[in-house]
Amino acid sequence: MDDDIDTIAFYDDEEEMCENGCNNEGYTDDNDFEYDYDLYSDGGSETIPRLIHYCLKPTLYDAASYMVPLLVASLAFKIFAQSQFTPCRIFHGISAITGLYVVQHYVPECLHLIIILIAATYISLYIPEKYYKGIKAFLPSILVIFYCELWMKPAEWHKVRSVIMVAAMKAVSVAMDNIYIEKRPNLWEYSGYMLCASTCLFGPWISFKDYVALYHRNHWTAWWALATIGNLLISFVFLSISNCWTQWMLSANAGKWLVAYRDALAFRASHYFISYTASGILLLGGHPVSLTTITKPFQIELPHSLVQVVVCWNIPMHFWLKTYIFRPSVMHLGKFGAVIVTYLTSSLLHGLNFQLAAVLLSLGFYTYVEFQLRSILANTFDACIASKRCSDRKCSHARTVSNCWWVTVTNLGFSALSVFHLAYLGLAFDTSELQETGYSYAHTMDKWSQLGFASHWVALATYCAYFLIR
Amino acid sequence: MRLWMMLGALAVAVPALPAEITRNKNRGRGSMWWGIAKAGEPNNLLPMSPASPHMDPAVYATLRRKQRRLARENPGVLMAVARGANQAIMECQHQFRNRRWNCSTKNFLRGKNLFGKIVDRGCRETAFIYAVTSAAVTHSVARACSEGSIQSCSCDYTHQSRAPSGARDWEWGGCSDNIGYGFKFSREFVDTGERGRNLREKMNLHNNEAGRAHVSSEMRQECKCHGMSGSCTVKTCWMRLPNFRVVGDNLKDRFDGASRVMVSNSDRVRSNSNAIMSNSASNSVHGHREGLARRHRYNFQLKPYNPDHKPPGLKDLVYLEPSPPFCDKNPKLGILGTHGRQCNDTSIGVDGCDLMCCGRGYRTQEVIVVERCACTFHWCCEVKCQLCRTKKTIHTCL
Numbered sequence: 001m002d003d004d005i006d007t008i009a010f011y012d013d014e015e016e017m018c019e020n021g022c023n024n025e026g027y028t029d030d031n032d033f034e035y036d037y038d039l040y041s042d043g044g045s046e047t048i049p050r051l052i053h054y055c056l057k058p059t060l061y062d063a064a065s066y067m068v069p070l071l072v073a074s075l076a077f078k079i080f081a082q083s084q085f086t087p088c089r090i091f092h093g094i095s096a097i098t099g100l101y102v103v104q105h106y107v108p109e110c111l112h113l114i115i116i117l118i119a120a121t122y123i124s125l126y127i128p129e130k131y132y133k134g135i136k137a138f139l140p141s142i143l144v145i146f147y148c149e150l151w152m153k154p155a156e157w158h159k160v161r162s163v164i165m166v167a168a169m170k171a172v173s174v175a176m177d178n179i180y181i182e183k184r185p186n187l188w189e190y191s192g193y194m195l196c197a198s199t200c201l202f203g204p205w206i207s208f209k210d211y212v213a214l215y216h217r218n219h220w221t222a223w224w225a226l227a228t229i230g231n232l233l234i235s236f237v238f239l240s241i242s243n244c245w246t247q248w249m250l251s252a253n254a255g256k257w258l259v260a261y262r263d264a265l266a267f268r269a270s271h272y273f274i275s276y277t278a279s280g281i282l283l284l285g286g287h288p289v290s291l292t293t294i295t296k297p298f299q300i301e302l303p304h305s306l307v308q309v310v311v312c313w314n315i316p317m318h319f320w321l322k323t324y325i326f327r328p329s330v331m332h333l334g335k336f337g338a339v340i341v342t343y344l345t346s347s348l349l350h351g352l353n354f355q356l357a358a359v360l361l362s363l364g365f366y367t368y369v370e371f372q373l374r375s376i377l378a379n380t381f382d383a384c385i386a387s388k389r390c391s392d393r394k395c396s397h398a399r400t401v402s403n404c405w406w407v408t409v410t411n412l413g414f415s416a417l418s419v420f421h422l423a424y425l426g427l428a429f430d431t432s433e434l435q436e437t438g439y440s441y442a443h444t445m446d447k448w449s450q451l452g453f454a455s456h457w458v459a460l461a462t463y464c465a466y467f468l469i470r
Numbered sequence: 471m472r473l474w475m476m477l478g479a480l481a482v483a484v485p486a487l488p489a490e491i492t493r494n495k496n497r498g499r500g501s502m503w504w505g506i507a508k509a510g511e512p513n514n515l516l517p518m519s520p521a522s523p524h525m526d527p528a529v530y531a532t533l534r535r536k537q538r539r540l541a542r543e544n545p546g547v548l549m550a551v552a553r554g555a556n557q558a559i560m561e562c563q564h565q566f567r568n569r570r571w572n573c574s575t576k577n578f579l580r581g582k583n584l585f586g587k588i589v590d591r592g593c594r595e596t597a598f599i600y601a602v603t604s605a606a607v608t609h610s611v612a613r614a615c616s617e618g619s620i621q622s623c624s625c626d627y628t629h630q631s632r633a634p635s636g637a638r639d640w641e642w643g644g645c646s647d648n649i650g651y652g653f654k655f656s657r658e659f660v661d662t663g664e665r666g667r668n669l670r671e672k673m674n675l676h677n678n679e680a681g682r683a684h685v686s687s688e689m690r691q692e693c694k695c696h697g698m699s700g701s702c703t704v705k706t707c708w709m710r711l712p713n714f715r716v717v718g719d720n721l722k723d724r725f726d727g728a729s730r731v732m733v734s735n736s737d738r739v740r741s742n743s744n745a746i747m748s749n750s751a752s753n754s755v756h757g758h759r760e761g762l763a764r765r766h767r768y769n770f771q772l773k774p775y776n777p778d779h780k781p782p783g784l785k786d787l788v789y790l791e792p793s794p795p796f797c798d799k800n801p802k803l804g805i806l807g808t809h810g811r812q813c814n815d816t817s818i819g820v821d822g823c824d825l826m827c828c829g830r831g832y833r834t835q836e837v838i839v840v841e842r843c844a845c846t847f848h849w850c851c852e853v854k855c856q857l858c859r860t861k862k863t864i865h866t867c868l
Contacts, residue, residue, distance in 0.1 A: 053616070058708040066704060107703070155702075162698035203698050243694055243706060270696045274704070314699070350699050435695040436702050 055244035063239055067232075067277065069105050071284060073098045073197040078286040082218045091215050092192030099195025103163065106201055109152075110160035114167055117144050118194045121171035122187060125178050137175035141168035142348065149352045154437035157351065165349050166203040169320055170194055174208055176324050198285025202278040204294050204316035206287070214286055228283040231292070235276030238297070242269035257423065260451060264426025272297045275314070291316075303418040304411065305374065305387040306367045321346060339368050355439040359425050366421055366459050373466040374414065380469075385410045417458070424448070424455035503659070504584035504603060505532040506548070507555030507575075536662050544655070546620040547611060551659065554610030558603040559584075561718035565602075565725075568821030570796035570808050570828075571595050586804030592670050592790030597677045598725045601787055604660045605681030605717050612652030612685070623651040649686050656682055666767040669790060673731065676772060676788050680724065683785045684717050721787070728787040730775035797828035811867045827867035834865050 080086065081094040103111050120140040148157045148164060170193060178184055185193065185208065193211045194200075246266040250258050275295040282292045296312040303309045311318050325345045330338040343364035347357040371387045378386035383399035384407055390397065401407050428439060428447045448456075530538065541548045562573035573595075575584050589596050615623040660678050664671040697703035772788055774781055782788045794800065799807035813826035815834070823832045843858035 055708045059706050062706045062708075063704065066706075158695075158702045159697075160703075161701040162703050165698065165701075201703065239696070239706065242696070243708060266694075267700070270694065271699070274696050274698055278698075356700060429700055431692065431694050435693075436705070 051244055051248050055247075056240055059240060059243045060236055063236065070102055070197075070201060070281060073102045074281050074285040077197045078284065082214060082216065082286050084216060084218055086216075088215060089188050092188040095192035095197065096188075096195045098197035099192075099200045102197050102201055103195070107160045107163050109156045110148075110163055113144060113148065113160070113164060114195070114200075117141065117164070117167050117171065118191055120144070121175065122190050125175060125184055125190075137179065138172055141171050144168065145348065145351065158436060158438045161351050162203060163201060165351075166199065166205055167194055168349060169205040169317070170208075173205070173320060173324055176328075177208065196285070198281045198287065199278075202274055202281065204275075204278055204282070204314065205320050206282075206291060206316065210287070210291060213288075217286055217288075224283065227289060227292075228280050231276050231280035231283060235273050235280060238269045238272040238276060242266045242273055256450060260427040261419075261423040263430045264423045266431075267426045267429040268297075268300060268422070271295065271313070300422075303415055303422070304389050305414055306363065306370050306418045306421060307387040308389070309418060309422065310363060310367055317346075336368065339364055351438070353438045354441040355428055355444040358444055359428070362425060362456065362459070365463075369459060369463045369466055370414070370418075372470075373462060376466065376469060377410075383407050383410070385414070417462075420458070421455050424451060427451075502532045502534070502663075503537055503551070504555055504558075506552045507559055507584065534662050537659055540655070540659050544620055544622040546614065547622075547655065547659075550611045550614035550620060551607055553614075554606035554608075555603060557610060557714055558599075558606035561606065561714060562599065562602050564715075565598075565718050565722040568814075568819070568826075570811075570820065570826060571793075571805070572811070573599075574806055587802070588794075588804055591794060591803065592673050593793040594725060594728050594787070594789045595793060597673065597728055597787040597789045598721060600674050600677040601681035601684070601721050601724070602718065603681070604656055604678035605685045605721065606714065607660055608649070608652040608656040608682045608685045609714055609717065610652075611655045612647040612649045615648035615651050623648055623655075647689060649689050653682055653686055661767075664767075666770060669732070672770055672772060673788055673790055675768065675770075676782070679768060680785050680787055681717075681721065684720050684724075687785075688717055688720075720785075724785060724787045728789055729779060729782045730792075731772035731782060731788045731790065732775050795828075797830075808867045813865050813867055815865050823865050823867070830868045832865045832867050834863060836861055836863050838862075 077095060077098045081091045081098075086094070100111070103114055117140065120143075124137075124140050145164065145168060148160075152160075174185065174190065174193070189208075189212065193208055196206075196211060199206055243266075246262050246269065250262040272295055279292040279294050283289065294315055296315070299312040300309050321342050326338050326342045329341045333341060340361075343360050347353075347360040350356045350360070367387075374385055374387045378384065378397060381399065382397050383404060384390040384395055384397045384401060390400065399407050401411070428444045429435070430447070432439075432443065434440060434443050533541065541551075559573070559575055563575075566573040571588070574586070576586060585599050589599060611620070614620050618624070656678070661675060664674045664678070666672050666675050691707050693705050693707040695702035695705055772782055794803050794805060796805055797808055799805060799809065808826055808828060811826060813823035813832055814821045815823045815832070818824075820826065838859050839862045841858050841860060842855035843860075845855040848854055
C-alpha cells in the first residue's frame, strides 16, 4: 500500500494545480470540445486482419494439425506397401494395418463396427450364389447401417457415418463383382481393400481392381509431389471459404435468400474441402491421378443443369451408384423407378436422416423433371438446351450456342434455376447445434418454411409444365 | 416556461453541489488516464524499451503512479490502453449520437477529465463512460496479448483444456485472446483510484466491472462440421469475431435500464464477481501484489434506490443521481447544451427536433454536401468512389 500514499500525494497536487490553472477556461470555450462524428468508421479496414486472426488462423491451424496423422499413414502406405520388395501379402497387410491405425486414431467409435462389417461381408461372399444374389448383396451392409442408426449415439453415428458408408460401398461393389465376374478376393486382399489408409476415412470409393493395381506401383516424381500439395492447398482454400469468407462476405441481415445462398455455399465449400483433401490423400497414398477427381467445384457453382451438379458432386459415388444400382435396376424397374431406387439407396447409405433423405429425394425428383423437360424442349426446338451439355463438334441439334442467342439465354435461365434450387436445398446444412448429431425433421422443415418451400413449388410448376407439353 | 423549469431544476441541483465538491479530490482520480486517448499518435506511446523514454510527458502526467508502474512493468501495454480509450470514445459517441448528451470529449488535455465535468456527477451517463472505457481496455489488452504486442503476456491457451465430454472435443493449440489477462489488467489499471470507500467509488467499481463482464461474455467459439456428405468427421473451430460494437450495444441497453442505487448496510459477498477471473488467468499482471484486500474491494452489493426493484446484477449499470438536464449549456457541469445540434424533424424519438431542441425550435437550411458515391469495387481489394454533391436539408437546434 506504500505507493498508494505516494499516489494520493501526487494526485492531490495535480488536482490543486489544475483547480487554479485550467478550471475557468476549461468549459467556457466551445472549441474545447469536438464531436468525433467522422472519427467513427465501421472498422472496415480492421475486418480483414480480424478475420485472419480469429477465423483463418485457428481454422487452418486446427485442420492442418488434424490431418497430420492421416497424411503420415498414407505416406507410410505408399512407402512401405508399394515398394518393389514387398511381397503381395505384406502389401495387403500393411494396407490393413495403416487403415486400422487411421480408424483407431480418428474414429475409434466405429473400429469394432468396421471389423464386424468386414467379417460379415467376407463370409457372405462364400454363401452359394443361389441364396445370395441381387439385392441380398446389400444385406450385411444395410444391417450394420440400421444397427448404427438405431443403437449408436446420434453424435457418434453422425461422426462415423462417412467411414461406414465408404466401407459399405466397397463391400457391395465386391459382392456385386463376385456375382457377375466370379472373382473372389482372399482375406488379405479383402481386408487390405476395405481398410486402405488413404480411402477409409474420407473416401472416396475406389474399385477393388484399382486397389489391386496399386501393388508395385512405385513411382515417385516431382509432379506427383506437386499435385499432392496442390490438392491439399486447394482443400484449405475451400475450408477457409466455408468457415470464414462466406461469413465475412454476407452478414446475417443481408436478406433471407442471400443468407440461404451463403449457408448453402458454406456447405458446398465444406464438401469441396473434404473432396480435395481426399484427393490429396489418394495421391499421397500412391493412387493414380485419374482416380483423384472427386468433385468439380466450377461445374457445381456455375451449373449447366442440376443433373450436372448431381454427377459432379461426388464422381466416384456417382460412378458407384450408376454401376451397381442404376444399371441393374433399370432393367427391372424402368427409368423413373431406377432413378428413385438410386436416390433411395443413396439416402440409405447416408443414414436414415430425414434431412439428407429429403434433400436427396428432392434432388432426384428435380433432376428427373429437369432432364425430361429439357430433352423435350431440346427435341422440339432442335436446340442445345438439354441437361447434358452438347459437345461442340458433334452436336446433333441445329441450333447451338454459337448460332442462336436464345440457346444461351435458356441455358443461363436453367443455370439460375439450379443455383436457386441449390441455395434452397443446401441452406439446411448450417452451423446450428444439430450439425453434430444430424439435422432433425423439425429443423429442416423450419428452414424451408422460412423460405416458403419456394424451391419445391417451383419444381412442381416445372413438372406441371413438363406434364402439359409432354 | 421551460426555461424557468430548467432553472428551477438547477436551483434544486445546486445545493447538492458543495457536498460533492468536498469530495471532489477523490472524484475522477482513477479516470484521468482517459486522456491517453488524445495524446498524439499511439506510435509515440509504444515504448520499445522497458523504461518508457518515448512517452509523451503530457500523457505520463495523466497517469497515476501505479498506472505508470503497470505501464513500465508491462511494456507495450500503454499502446493497447490508448487504443482501448479511443475505441471507448468512438463507441460512446456512436451510441449517443442521437441523444442530447452526445458523449463529447475535450479536444486537448489540460489535466482535466476527458469527458468533462459530467463525470463529477454520479449519473447514468457517467456510469456508461466508466463501463465502456473499462470494457474497451479489457478488449484491447486481451487482443494485444494475442497479437504479441505486450511483452508480459501471451496467448491464452486455456481453451485447450476445455474438454467437457469425450474425445471428440475441440482442442486448439492456437492463440486466442487473453481475456483473463485483459480482465486482470483492466482491474489493476482502470480501477486504480477507486478503492470502494464511498458510494461513488463503489459505483465506479461496479460499472467498471460491468463493462469487463460484458466483454468476457462476448468471447465465444464457433465450430463447423465437415465430412463426406454432411457427416461430422472433422470439426474445425474458431473464435467468434468479438466486435466491440456488440459490447457497446449491450452496454447501451444496460444504460437504458440502469438502476439507481444507494448505500447498502451489509457488504454482502457477491458470489459471481470473481468467477470470470478463475477460469483463465494464465499470465499475471504483476506478481507481488495479489493481496486479499485487493480482491475484497469487489465484494459489495449495492442496494436499489427503489426498494421494490431487485438489486443490480453484475452486468447492470448503476447510478446515484438523476442526470442533469442536457438542454442548455451548463459550464459548471461541463454540459454543452443542444444548441446547434442537428436533429431529425420526422423522428419522434430523442433525435427528433422536438426533444433534441428541448422545445426551443429549430432552423432548417439546405446545404450542399460532398459525399462519396457510386463506389465500385476493384479487384483486388480496393473500393473507388466518386465525389458527389448533393443537396441536403438539415435541421439544427436553436
